[in-house]
């Protein structure tokens with residue numbers, strides 16, 4: 001079977017004609033397979049949703065239990081039959097519950113990887129390379145300039161700054177799903193055991209990660225009622241990036257603004273966002289991880305979904321691997 005007859009881009013997302021389902025559709029569809037819980041991939045209002053149990057749990061937390069007509073949990077490594085198409089979920093290493101989706105039919109195997117990363121992350125199931133004919137990859141950081149430093153190095157910068165400025169609060173911007181929990185866990189793994197204060201928007205997901213056995217240590221609400229600014233001297237406060245622009249941030253003493261994102265590799269971007277302490281911590285593959293993964297899948301053809309496609313497509317062509325950009329719209333890197 002020709003790959004394009006097994007999966008093809010449609011306005012609503014990647015569609016599988018023989019299986020009659022979409023992967024990560026951006027509009028409501030009768031049947032959706034969802035790679036992970038970020039809002040640009042997991043939307044509410046589908047007829048039926050197939051995803052890992054953790055992704056379904058996360059969608060329920062974000063959208064309410066009635067986010068789809070019906071749901072079915074996919075276990076990693078277990079093959080299911082959907083209208084004659086074999087479908088298997090494999091870990092993507094991006095956020096808790098994140099999956100690559102392998103579809104196989106008529107002797108052709110395509111892996112849609114969603115968002116993924118390769119480096120160790122105690123808050124996500126580790127990425128598993130899957131051999132396939134066509135590998136569909138994101139390219140959020142698909143330029144050679146993007147090489148993420150070790151995350152321990154970045155957390156070290158934060159802890160040194162706290163030592164240096166014990167009277168100031170450190171406000172760490174991190175996306176609510178995945179990045180926030182990973183940053184907190186990295187802080188714990190580096191030996192910091194004091195309370196970490198979190199914005200209310202992170203509470204449900206942090207509780208969920210903890211309930212799934214991911215220890216985040218002593219977390220407390222970042223509220224000032226009954227206390228004073230001084231209570232947050234030297235404290236780490238984690239919140240969604242949007243919270244730092246509003247009044248909420250002003251309650252902390254002489255705050256140092258930090259932001260954990262792969263984009264912090266670009267100094268200009270940090271400066272524009274008023275970020276004093278950029279932390280280059282990403283839940284996406286950097287350039288080297290993208291190349292390593294493409295080679296490991298053994299795929300003869302690469303389709304690039306979103307991000308900076310051109311350099312990656314060009315690199316594949318130089319290696320003798322066919323490649324094209326799918327130009328899918330509606331994916332905005334919620335968890336960069």
Ligand SMILES: [Zn+2]
Nearest residue numbers: 038115334335
């Ligand atoms: Zn994502």
